[in-house]
Amino acid sequence: MLFWTTIYTHKIMFTLANVHNFVEQQSIKAYKIYQLLYHSDKILFKNCSQMSNAKKSVYVTRPDVAAVGLDILKKECDVTVWSKCEPVPREELLKQIVGKSALFCALTEKIDKEVITRAGPQLKCIATISVGYEHIDLETCKSLGIRVGYTPDVLTDATAELTMALLLATSRRLFEANKDVYNGGWKPWSPNYMCGQGLKSCQVGLFGFGRIGQEIAARLVPFKPKRITYTTRNKQADAATKVGASYATFEEMISESDIIIVCCALTPETKEKFDKSAFTKMKKNCIFINTARGGIVDQNALYEVLKQKQIMAAGLDVTTPEPLPLDDPLLKLNNVVILPHIGSADIETRNQMSQITALNIVAALKDERMIAEV
């Protein structure tokens, strides 16, 4: 009986594999029927030992994620890892995803409908080693019942810390001054040389007041700013009270702040929220910091206001595109500090992000609660 069950199961699987190429081109509705067929087939033959004992297969798009995550996956799953320490080419991803039950990805991969449906109906989970998940087509995942994992919380402190480092580097012109040490620009002490803006007595506006925004606010307090405001869709009275922050509308924040810090998610509502109109309303001494996503800013508009010195300076850990091409005009300006998207780049944090991404996958494959699910 077991023999015939196995033969029959393989036959059905072969048929499913053939219809797969056709179905993936069709609508989500057709795809769902395909998915249903696949899963009912598994339920029907759940006694087939060969099927139930098989390890679930996972594709990992980076070989250089912390080993702790890969080790967790290798114990539980059949793991295939992209071989190079660079983003996996799209064609390779489309090839490798076929037949996988889970995907371990990074923010460098666009996980759209084509990738998701190419995997096949067995795909249960996509887990990204990032707090941002705008690179994943959530709508398609939702409609196909594919669970999505991410890594909030563990990178909050690292990102808040990096934001403070970038703010101080920009406001006190650290990189500009440091260059002078090497290029002969360092002359005997001079009263106006490299004067920047101290944080004391400044009004700081946080655009976004989630986990990271709140931790930035807490780190700002010891620098004694005059006022901290936050701008979000929903007021966060309790969290704001803890750090002495008050709510400001977007218009108030952009026109009153000496320092503006962007720490929100990239969504259709925040996309290019900081455009020409916003930048031209800012104070001349304003310092603009972005450690969230490049897409929240109209970068050409930012370039213009920095060039015309309509605002004082900008500190960016994120840009569009990434990496920024070496001939980008922003790189020619003295009043901008650019970092290569290193907000969460501390060793302990990256270890935890790898571990959580793997645990998210293992949990989803067992139909259990994930550590962090979108």
Ligand code: GLV
């Ligand atoms: C980094 O930008 C992240 O989303 O984790």
